[in-house]
Amino acid sequence: MATDSWINETLYAAWGQRFRVKRELARVQSDFQDIVVFESETHGRVMLLDGVVQITEGDEFVYQEMITHVPILAHGAAKRVLIIGAGDGGVLKRVLQHRGVGKAVMVEIDGEVVRLSKEFLPSIGGNAWGDPRAEVIIGDGIDYVRVAPAESFDVIIVDSTDPIGVGEVLFTDEFYANAARILSPRGLIVNQCGVPFMQAEELHETSRRRAKSFPDNWAYVAAVPTYVGGFMTLGWAAKDASCRAVATDEIRRRAEASGVLGTTRYWTPEIHTGAFNLPPYIAENLPGA
Ligand code: SAM
Numbered sequence: 001m002a003t004d005s006w007i008n009e010t011l012y013a014a015w016g017q018r019f020r021v022k023r024e025l026a027r028v029q030s031d032f033q034d035i036v037v038f039e040s041e042t043h044g045r046v047m048l049l050d051g052v053v054q055i056t057e058g059d060e061f062v063y064q065e066m067i068t069h070v071p072i073l074a075h076g077a078a079k080r081v082l083i084i085g086a087g088d089g090g091v092l093k094r095v096l097q098h099r100g101v102g103k104a105v106m107v108e109i110d111g112e113v114v115r116l117s118k119e120f121l122p123s124i125g126g127n128a129w130g131d132p133r134a135e136v137i138i139g140d141g142i143d144y145v146r147v148a149p150a151e152s153f154d155v156i157i158v159d160s161t162d163p164i165g166v167g168e169v170l171f172t173d174e175f176y177a178n179a180a181r182i183l184s185p186r187g188l189i190v191n192q193c194g195v196p197f198m199q200a201e202e203l204h205e206t207s208r209r210r211a212k213s214f215p216d217n218w219a220y221v222a223a224v225p226t227y228v229g230g231f232m233t234l235g236w237a238a239k240d241a242s243c244r245a246v247a248t249d250e251i252r253r254r255a256e257a258s259g260v261l262g263t264t265r266y267w268t269p270e271i272h273t274g275a276f277n278l279p280p281y282i283a284e285n286l287p288g289a
Pocket of ligand 1: 109166
């Protein structure tokens with residue numbers, strides 16, 4: 001039954017989306033942010049952090065597939081993956097799909113996001129939480145990368161909130177310098193980097209910072225319906241530029257070997273290689289553009 005209660009996203013002052021609410025499932029003020037989980041009329045269950053859409057059951061597959069499968073398959077031999085943020089468990093679930101991954105460490109600052117995701121969004125994380133290869137740490141990602149040993153990871157995935165509040169530290173020179181230190185010689189890092197139509201500065205500024213620590217800097221795109229404003233970007237920084245240039249057929253071969261091919265609803269080998277081809281309004285925000 002349609003209700004007349006709506007939730008308006010707070011991301012932009014003068015533009016945004018709203019959801020008609022079937023029922024509110026949780027509203028918690030954690031030590032870090034305001035967390036709301038509700039049943040929407042149109043997108044299944046939705047989580048907001050400080051009023052900003054983080055994930056919906058309806059379209060989470062787009063984002064989670066692209067932020068996870070692209071870096072791991074581009075690397076080609078990732079065994080140790082560090083995930084920062086991603087408290088809903090969706091990235092962890094997809095990292096563990098890859099047969100070659102032996103260890104996935106997830107560092108999420110807010111234990112309440114994990115608790116509420118397990119309770120109200122169980123389909124997102126699935127069985128990942130109990131996987132013997134998974135290690136879930138409740139802590140600040142900046143602290144973790146400061147002390148992690150050199151060359152201890154092959155891929156880093158930063159699925160954080162935007163660079164305001166607790167997420168801000170994950171977009172700093174210090175963070176990227178430590179990320180480079182703890183990545184192996186062919187290591188690479190990807191991060192949630194906003195919707196350039198509305199957040200071009202986020203892509204421009206963080207790409208400039210990544211370029212100080214990584215030789216290959218770019219971005220790739222995904223069309224996530226509830227990240228309003230057109231393409232959203234995943235920031236890309238790699239020690240080995242060849243990772244971004246892997247041919248579609250090789251990506252397909254790797255996806256088959258890793259057990260991912262045929263399990264996705266957005267990612268395909270063609271979408272993978274095509275996502276790095278950026279429209280000028282996005283590419284112009286990257287170093288050297
Ligand atoms: N897909 C979403 C997006 O694109 O905005 C992000 C989803 S995920 C829920 C974002 C997570 O990053 C949140 O759970 C938040 O608590 C976490 N986070 C923010 N800052 C962090 C930090 N400094 N260290 C670790 N996790 C952090």
